[in-house]
Amino acid sequence: MEAKPELRGLKKEEMVTLVKNWGEPSFRGEQVFHWVQARCQDDFEKMHTLPGTLREQLALKTCIPLIRIERIWQGEDGTQKFLLELSDGEKIESVLLKHPDHYTLCISSQVGCRFKCRFCATGKMGLKRNLTPGEIVGQVHVIYQNTSCSIRNVVFMGMGEPLDNLGAVKKAIDLLGDPKGQNIGQRRITISTCGLIPEINKLAAHELQCVLAISLHAPTDDLRSKLVPVNKKYPLDELLKACRNYFSASGRRISFEYALMDGVNDSPQHAHQLAALLGKFPAHINILPANPIRGRDFRGTGEKKLKRFVGILEASSLPVTVRKARGQEIEAACGQLNPLEEED
Numbered sequence: 001m002e003a004k005p006e007l008r009g010l011k012k013e014e015m016v017t018l019v020k021n022w023g024e025p026s027f028r029g030e031q032v033f034h035w036v037q038a039r040c041q042d043d044f045e046k047m048h049t050l051p052g053t054l055r056e057q058l059a060l061k062t063c064i065p066l067i068r069i070e071r072i073w074q075g076e077d078g079t080q081k082f083l084l085e086l087s088d089g090e091k092i093e094s095v096l097l098k099h100p101d102h103y104t105l106c107i108s109s110q111v112g113c114r115f116k117c118r119f120c121a122t123g124k125m126g127l128k129r130n131l132t133p134g135e136i137v138g139q140v141h142v143i144y145q146n147t148s149c150s151i152r153n154v155v156f157m158g159m160g161e162p163l164d165n166l167g168a169v170k171k172a173i174d175l176l177g178d179p180k181g182q183n184i185g186q187r188r189i190t191i192s193t194c195g196l197i198p199e200i201n202k203l204a205a206h207e208l209q210c211v212l213a214i215s216l217h218a219p220t221d222d223l224r225s226k227l228v229p230v231n232k233k234y235p236l237d238e239l240l241k242a243c244r245n246y247f248s249a250s251g252r253r254i255s256f257e258y259a260l261m262d263g264v265n266d267s268p269q270h271a272h273q274l275a276a277l278l279g280k281f282p283a284h285i286n287i288l289p290a291n292p293i294r295g296r297d298f299r300g301t302g303e304k305k306l307k308r309f310v311g312i313l314e315a316s317s318l319p320v321t322v323r324k325a326r327g328q329e330i331e332a333a334c335g336q337l338n339p340l341e342e343e344d
């Protein structure tokens, strides 16, 4: 039997085609899209502007798979972590970050991840499966429904490597950006990657306007291959070429994420190497002390060494921002998401 279309994953034009095939006028498709994507409604009965016959057809022939909030953790700084159960029982996590005048939602693109970065709790899970476009945008919907917080920015920095699920991520970006839906445009969306070069080039070819954030974490191939194993396949010089390609296509500066691990990647020599690597690049560097994860023995760099590291980059005129860890005490910070470790 053919699977029912998942309404959260249908673009407006697909929704219009769907209902037109049932003999309904186009505007009904746009209404359904608005109910699903803007009002985040998952109960057909509550879509009261639709005729009863159309609501029946939708209930019979389509689906909006349940995404259930299993647990919410509240951080001291207002950060909230959500443990979500998908319709097949798999679990993912999303993190809502509070800023003075807006909210950013950090969403997942996969259940687990296959890239095994050394400082990342998700990488310890391995990859269970990709999320569908509907499950990706569904995180925005259920968290909006639960909190009523207006989400201004979306970052693909939750569980999974977004470029390893590029088709679904691209469609989710289109869905989020639709003015009749959430209207979160590409310039307010960040895609974080460990550095999958062919997919970065595909993003450039699609002429996306999203911020591209590279999980860099080391200034040399030797060290990076230990921390981010995919570097063995996609080394730094080729990665930077792909980044330059993305910059040329999008006009957007590339963000490089660098988590400082005590005694691993935080020496003055590493800082000089990083400055040399990115010196002529249209880059912005985000520095943060690495967050602790269970079962790994590294520690985040302390204040003094961090200042020294940042000072060297600033002396080389590199644009640097020191990021504060958000939600570390509830294991909601970068690299800490792993629903398999939430039982205790």
Ligand code: SF4
Pocket (backbone or CB within 6 Å): 113, 114, 115, 116, 117, 120, 121, 122, 123, 124, 158, 159, 160, 161, 193, 194, 215, 335
């Ligand atoms: S940092 Fe990203 S790519 Fe690396 S293991 Fe974690 S989720 Fe996967």
